[in-house]
Amino acid sequence: MAIENVYQISVINRQQVFYVPQGQPLLMAMEKVCQHAINVGCRGGGCGLCKIKILQGEYQTKRMSRAHVSEEEQALGFALACRLTPLSDLVVESDHFKLQTQQAK
Amino acid sequence: MRKGVMRPGHVQIRVLDIEEAVKHYVDLIGLIEIDRDEQGRVYLKGWTEVDKYSVILREADEPGMDFMGFKCVDEATLDSLAADVQKLGIEVKEIPAGDLKDCGRRMQFVAPTGHVFELYATKEQTGKWGVTNVNPEAWPHGLKGMKATRFDHCLLYGDDLEGNLELFKTLGFGLAEQVLDPEGNRVALFLTASMKAHDVAFIKHPEKNKFHHASFYLETWESVLRAADLISMTNTSLDIGPTRHGLTHGQTIYFFDPSGNRNEVFCGGDYYYPDHEPTTWKAEDLGKAIFYHDRQLNERFLSVLT
Numbered sequence: 150m151a152i153e154n155v156y157q158i159s160v161i162n163r164q165q166v167f168y169v170p171q172g173q174p175l176l177m178a179m180e181k182v183c184q185h186a187i188n189v190g191c192r193g194g195g196c197g198l199c200k201i202k203i204l205q206g207e208y209q210t211k212r213m214s215r216a217h218v219s220e221e222e223q224a225l226g227f228a229l230a231c232r233l234t235p236l237s238d239l240v241v242e243s244d245h246f247k248l249q250t251q252q253a254k
Numbered sequence: 255m256r257k258g259v260m261r262p263g264h265v266q267i268r269v270l271d272i273e274e275a276v277k278h279y280v281d282l283i284g285l286i287e288i289d290r291d292e293q294g295r296v297y298l299k300g301w302t303e304v305d306k307y308s309v310i311l312r313e314a315d316e317p318g319m320d321f322m323g324f325k326c327v328d329e330a331t332l333d334s335l336a337a338d339v340q341k342l343g344i345e346v347k348e349i350p351a352g353d354l355k356d357c358g359r360r361m362q363f364v365a366p367t368g369h370v371f372e373l374y375a376t377k378e379q380t381g382k383w384g385v386t387n388v389n390p391e392a393w394p395h396g397l398k399g400m401k402a403t404r405f406d407h408c409l410l411y412g413d414d415l416e417g418n419l420e421l422f423k424t425l426g427f428g429l430a431e432q433v434l435d436p437e438g439n440r441v442a443l444f445l446t447a448s449m450k451a452h453d454v455a456f457i458k459h460p461e462k463n464k465f466h467h468a469s470f471y472l473e474t475w476e477s478v479l480r481a482a483d484l485i486s487m488t489n490t491s492l493d494i495g496p497t498r499h500g501l502t503h504g505q506t507i508y509f510f511d512p513s514g515n516r517n518e519v520f521c522g523g524d525y526y527y528p529d530h531e532p533t534t535w536k537a538e539d540l541g542k543a544i545f546y547h548d549r550q551l552n553e554r555f556l557s558v559l560t
Contacts, residue, residue: 195515196560214514
């Protein structure tokens with residue numbers, strides 16, 4: 150059943166489901182309902198800790214650090230949850246953060 | 255022993271959106287916008303600083319730190335320090351005067367941890383903001399937000415701490431505090447060119463050239479609490495605090511700029527003279543060393559970097 154004005158977010162690798170009000174950034178909305186399905190870092194698109202892969206659904210993103218999400222990855226559905234606003238229900242996979250072995254500029 | 259490096263003079267920070275960043279550093283932290291250049295960089299300072307600026311913001315695809323600069327007493331000292339750095343086998347590049355607005359030539363090099371540092375001796379002095387130099391009032395009217403008084407230091411994460419220790423000793427810095435692991439390896443360095451407990455600090459980390467935070471000085475614990483209020487009022491991303499550090503014993507709060515670069519505002523802290531032995535914290539007690547009250551590290555302190 151669709152609930153008005155919220156989107157359902159399924160984080161499949163953590164087997165967690167929560168709801169995000171329309172227009173709110175995914176990560177901060179998750180924090181508000183005390184869920185721990187995605188790691189929380191800087192909340193500003195800089196550190197990469199909340200990197201996820203979106204498997205299903207529509208969304209929009211604000212600018213994210215290219216050190217963590219390259220153009221190619223962005224096209225493949227990778228994003229930082231703190232910079233992502235869902236536009237539909239989403240199915241995502243969290244825990245995609247990796248230490249950088251090489252510095253990109 | 256000291257060799258003519260006076261203080262942290264500036265830090266250039268990369269941000270994802272320049273206007274969002276200016277709003278954060280000016281309206282929230284309380285720095286003063288001083289100038290802009292044709293590259294779109296914005297120059298800021300804390301009100302007590304006599305040089306024209308100490309923070310430079312640059313819009314880029316990847317947040318983090320471009321470089322940190324230290325001001326030296328004069329141009330001759332700048333040349334001799336650059337020669338000393340070269341003797342360590344580190345390449346030094348001279349950047350001509352005017353590349354940064356109203357700043358003299360800068361001698362720039364990459365430290366063993368991958369961070370870019372530079373030395374310079376000349377920058378336009380516009381004086382403290384809003385107060386005169388004769389019979390000055392206690393503080394100026396019109397300060398915003400946290401009313402940060404000055405850019406104070408950076409904490410940086412990188413791999414080759416021993417290399418950086420050699421470099422900064424060559425530049426005349428003292429090791430005020432250190433963290434040692436059970437085998438006696440240094441995993442943190444707090445280095446100072448002054449009486450402050452740190453002018454720059456490093457924590458060991460597998461990646462090179464990571465930025466942990468830029469820190470700004472406040473006068474009192476009351477100001478740190480008020481900073482915490484402002485962080486909540488503006489819905490700014492909080493890291494941790496208000497609390498006290500074990501290392502340096504400063505009273506602190508950590509938060510993030512809109513691009514995820516960490517900021518600190520703090521007050522207090524220990525002092526250092528060149529004849530002081532380094533203060534040592536044990537890595538086993540790192541929780542207490544970093545967060546003196548909680549005595550427990552939050553994972554973010556070690557892993558969230560730009």
